[in-house]
Amino acid sequence: MARPEAWRLSAEAYPHREIIQTRFQDLDVLGHINNVGMAAILESGRVKFNQATGLDAWRDRRWLVAQVIINYLGEGHFPADVVVASGIGQIGTRSWTILSTAFQHDVPIATCDTVVVMSSEGGLTALPDEYRAALEGWRVPAG
Amino acid sequence: MARPEAWRLSAEAYPHREIIQTRFQDLDVLGHINNVGMAAILESGRVKFNQATGLDAWRDRRWLVAQVIINYLGEGHFPADVVVASGIGQIGTRSWTILSTAFQHDVPIATCDTVVVMSSEGGLTALPDEYRAALEGWRVPAG
Amino acid sequence: MARPEAWRLSAEAYPHREIIQTRFQDLDVLGHINNVGMAAILESGRVKFNQATGLDAWRDRRWLVAQVIINYLGEGHFPADVVVASGIGQIGTRSWTILSTAFQHDVPIATCDTVVVMSSEGGLTALPDEYRAALEGWRVPAG
Amino acid sequence: MARPEAWRLSAEAYPHREIIQTRFQDLDVLGHINNVGMAAILESGRVKFNQATGLDAWRDRRWLVAQVIINYLGEGHFPADVVVASGIGQIGTRSWTILSTAFQHDVPIATCDTVVVMSSEGGLTALPDEYRAALEGWRVPAG
Numbered sequence: 001m002a003r004p005e006a007w008r009l010s011a012e013a014y015p016h017r018e019i020i021q022t023r024f025q026d027l028d029v030l031g032h033i034n035n036v037g038m039a040a041i042l043e044s045g046r047v048k049f050n051q052a053t054g055l056d057a058w059r060d061r062r063w064l065v066a067q068v069i070i071n072y073l074g075e076g077h078f079p080a081d082v083v084v085a086s087g088i089g090q091i092g093t094r095s096w097t098i099l100s101t102a103f104q105h106d107v108p109i110a111t112c113d114t115v116v117v118m119s120s121e122g123g124l125t126a127l128p129d130e131y132r133a134a135l136e137g138w139r140v141p142a143g
Numbered sequence: 144m145a146r147p148e149a150w151r152l153s154a155e156a157y158p159h160r161e162i163i164q165t166r167f168q169d170l171d172v173l174g175h176i177n178n179v180g181m182a183a184i185l186e187s188g189r190v191k192f193n194q195a196t197g198l199d200a201w202r203d204r205r206w207l208v209a210q211v212i213i214n215y216l217g218e219g220h221f222p223a224d225v226v227v228a229s230g231i232g233q234i235g236t237r238s239w240t241i242l243s244t245a246f247q248h249d250v251p252i253a254t255c256d257t258v259v260v261m262s263s264e265g266g267l268t269a270l271p272d273e274y275r276a277a278l279e280g281w282r283v284p285a286g
Numbered sequence: 287m288a289r290p291e292a293w294r295l296s297a298e299a300y301p302h303r304e305i306i307q308t309r310f311q312d313l314d315v316l317g318h319i320n321n322v323g324m325a326a327i328l329e330s331g332r333v334k335f336n337q338a339t340g341l342d343a344w345r346d347r348r349w350l351v352a353q354v355i356i357n358y359l360g361e362g363h364f365p366a367d368v369v370v371a372s373g374i375g376q377i378g379t380r381s382w383t384i385l386s387t388a389f390q391h392d393v394p395i396a397t398c399d400t401v402v403v404m405s406s407e408g409g410l411t412a413l414p415d416e417y418r419a420a421l422e423g424w425r426v427p428a429g
Numbered sequence: 430m431a432r433p434e435a436w437r438l439s440a441e442a443y444p445h446r447e448i449i450q451t452r453f454q455d456l457d458v459l460g461h462i463n464n465v466g467m468a469a470i471l472e473s474g475r476v477k478f479n480q481a482t483g484l485d486a487w488r489d490r491r492w493l494v495a496q497v498i499i500n501y502l503g504e505g506h507f508p509a510d511v512v513v514a515s516g517i518g519q520i521g522t523r524s525w526t527i528l529s530t531a532f533q534h535d536v537p538i539a540t541c542d543t544v545v546v547m548s549s550e551g552g553l554t555a556l557p558d559e560y561r562a563a564l565e566g567w568r569v570p571a572g
Contacts, residue, residue, distance in 0.1 A: 021164045024190045024314075025183050025322045031315045035494050039468045040168050047167045048222055065464050069498045079191060167457075168465045174458045178351050182325045208321050212355045307450045310476045311469050326454050333453045334508060365477060 004071055004111045007141070008101050014085035015138050018048045020102075022078045033076030033109075038102065042070065042112040045084025046098055053138050066095065067115040074109040076102070082109070087140035089113065094124045096135055147214055147254045150284065151244050157228035158281050161191045163245075165221045176219030176252075181245065185213065185255040188227025189241055196281050209238065210258040217252040219245070225252070230283035232256065237267045239278055290357055290397045293427065294387050300371035301424050304334045306388075308364045319362030319395075324388065328356065328398040331370025332384055339424050341374075341417075352381065353401040360395040362388070368395070373426035375399065380410045382421055433500055433540045436570065437530050443514035444567050447477045449531075451507045462505030462538075467531065471499065471541040474513025475527055482567050495524065496544040503538040505531070511538070516569035518542065523553045525564055 007013045026037030033041070050056035076082065082102050089097035095117040102110040118125055127135070150156045169180030176184070193199035219225065225245050232240035238260040245253040261268055270278070293299045312323030319327070336342035362368065368388050375383035381403040388396040404411055413421070436442045455466030462470070479485035505511065511531050518526035524546040531539040547554055556564070 021187070023183055023187045025186065025320055027315050028311075029313050029315060029317045034311055035497060036311045036465065036469045036472055039497075040166055040465045043168065043465055044164070044166045051222060065501055067498070067500050068464060068468075069496070071496050072494055079194060168463055170458050171454075172456050172458060172460045177454055178354060179322065179326045179329055179454045182354075183322045186322055208358055210355070210357050211321060211325075212353070214353050215351055307473070309469055309473045311472065326452055329454065330450070330452045337508060365480060 004073070004101070004108075008099070008111055009108045011083055011085040011101065011103050014087045014099075014101070014140060016049050016053060016087060017083055017085045018045045018052070020045050020048075020082045020084050022076065022080065022082060024078055026076075027078050031077075033078065035070075035072065038072065038076060038110050039068070039070060041082050042084060042100055042102055042110065045082075045100055045102065046086060046112070046114060049084075049086040049098070049100075053134075055134060055138065062119050064117050064119055065114060066117045067113075069113040071111045072109070073111065074107055076104055076109045080104050088135045088138045089140060091127070091132060091135050094118055094126050096127070099140055147216070147244070147251075151242070151254055152251045154226055154228040154244065154246050157230045157242075157244070157283055159192050159195060159230060160226055160228045161188045161195070163188045163191075163225045163227050165219065165223065165225060167221055169219075170221050174220075176221065178213075178215065181215065181219060181253050182211070182213060184225050185227060185243055185245055185253065188225075188243055188245065189229060189255070189257060192227070192229040192241070192243075196277075198277060198281065205262050207260050207262055208257060209260045210256075212256040214254045215252070216254065217250055219247055219252045223247050231278045231281045232283060234270070234275060234278050237261055237269050239270070242283055290359070290387070290394075294385070294397055295394045297369055297371040297387065297389050297392075300373045300385075300387070300426055302335050302339060302373060303369055303371045304331045304338070306331050306334075306368045306370050308362065308366065308368060310364055312362075313364050317363075319364065321356075321358065324358065324362060324396050325354070325356060327368050328370060328386055328388055328396065331368075331386055331388065332372060332398070332400060335370075335372040335384070335386075339420075341420060341424065348405050350403050350405055351400060352403045353399075355399040357397045358395070359397065360393055362390055362395045366390050374421045374424045375426060377413070377418060377421050380404055380412050382413070385426055433502070433530070433537075437528070437540055438537045440512055440514040440530065440532050443516045443528075443530070443569055445478050445482060445516060446512055446514045447474045447481070449474050449477075449511045449513050451505065451509065451511060453507055455505075456507050460506075462507065464499075464501065467501065467505060467539050468497070468499060470511050471513060471529055471531055471539065474511075474529055474531065475515060475541070475543060478513075478515040478527070478529075484563060484567065491548050493546050493548055494543060495546045496542075498542040500540045501538070502540065503536055505533055505538045509533050517564045517567045518569060520556070520561060520564050523547055523555055525556070528569055
């Protein structure tokens with residue numbers, strides 16, 4: 001388990017931030033946000049990042065989430081909101097990575113790296129130049 | 144299936160309103176908010192109502208949700224927020240009812256009636272006068 | 287809050303039973319199955335009832351869940367399975383009711399009454415005779 | 430995104446298997462099991478593995494999930510059950526890894542690597558020899 005890079009512990013280091021509410025149902029028996037609840041919060045932050053930046057061309061092309069890595073850094077609570085800061089990390093031929101950190105009360109509680117691949121009816125497909133340029137516009141500084 | 148009373152179709156008729164976010168995971172195969180997702184949204188609205196009004200004396204006494212009735216009035220969507228308007232309806236000897244309506248884009252999409260009972264270690268217990276008075280302060284006009 | 291009818295406290299009184307697993311994420315801060323988790327368990331039991339009985343003609347027609355009433359009778363736990371017993375209650379012109387009781391360790395922990403309406407592109411639509419007959423075949427004895 | 434090692438595509442290569450049900454609420458707008466739903470299924474499989482093997486000493490000590498890596502290999506569906514096969518991978522001084530693969534209709538649809546750390550009131554704590562020996566008994570062959 002690698003420690004997150006230092007820049008990821010600051011919301012301002014990311015090009016985009018979304019406020020995501022916690023829900024009572026996210027809590028586990030210890031009164032903390034459950035791992036799966038945190039995954040749902042990070043997913044909502046990621047989807048809203050994609051929508052806000054116009055990167056969600058899901059009606060024209062199909063995206064597949066290929067990998068999700070979540071590092072749990074601290075305990076999450078209800079009812080305080082979570083800030084999910086996101087940006088684009090590595091960009092490959094047919095895939096890219098969305099990097100996020102979740103903060104509560106300004107404390108980082110989880111990082112999330114999501115690998116997304118683009119597919120068409122014939123299978124995985126290379127990223128169009130136009131789309132690649134859009135992704136570049138939302139790169140994290142240190143990505 | 145009774146139609147909701149007319150006053151419940153207006154958020155302003157309730158003494159309290161909470162904005163609750165939808166989540167991507169709430170969606171079902173038709174692209175609408177799933178019934179269970181709506182139940183989770185209404186629960187969060189109800190819990191935040193209890194916290195905001197100070198009616199959540201759950202550390203001192205124990206509450207039990209005894210009944211939940213949800214009427215689905217229309218389709219809910221993501222990512223628009225939902226407004227959950229809530230107030231106190233009927234107040235009994237040992238129980239009370241929290242009435243809520245969920246709105247999206249100002250359109251009522253669900254009502255929820257939740258019967259809560261108060262219990263202590265010895266079983267169900269009568270509402271203390273002080274607590275009853277607090278509940279009265281948050282009654283819906285037509286409750 | 288009405289007490290459930292006595293026959294609903296017996297799984298054998300229903301024409302169909304499904305075993306539904308609990309999940310760790312269903313638990314709340316008290317270590318019991320959360321209300322929303324119970325709603326999800328009951329939904330899965332209902333959907334599997336519809337599939338097992340062939341009542342799920344959802345590809346040809348569209349169903350809408352119009353109302354869900356859940357009575358919480360006792361505490362649910364993890365990891366024990368839940369038995370969701372289901373049958374058809376009242377059958378109307380355009381709607382019908384699915385009645386269920388959830389049991390854990392043979393103890394009834396929740397009842398659920400779900401009103402379903404049938405719709406077509408033109409709005410709510412009367413139940414076809416053939417479908418009504420199929421529903422009749424799965425009536426609860428005391429429905 | 431690394432491809433999973435070949436041995437992880439076979440349920441029989443793991444020392445333990447749990448059957449985990451899918452739920453209707455797991456489905457997303459494309460009719461597949463949502464990423465978060467899959468995380469919940471894998472969590473239930475992992476928790477039941479820990480319970481079945483006696484590795485869940487959570488009442489005596491406290492576990493923290495530090496990292497979850499999920500690789501999505503294929504689409505999951507409802508209502509078919511999922512087999513979650515699990516075993517112990519790397520064992521460190523204060524942490525260990527639970528390796529799992531989820532199968533549906535014998536097809537691998539996701540792998541999950543979970544890093545767990547043991548903590549006591551004073552912070553992270555070394556694994557007791559006895560517990561380490563128990564973990565060794567559930568190692569995956571190629572872990």
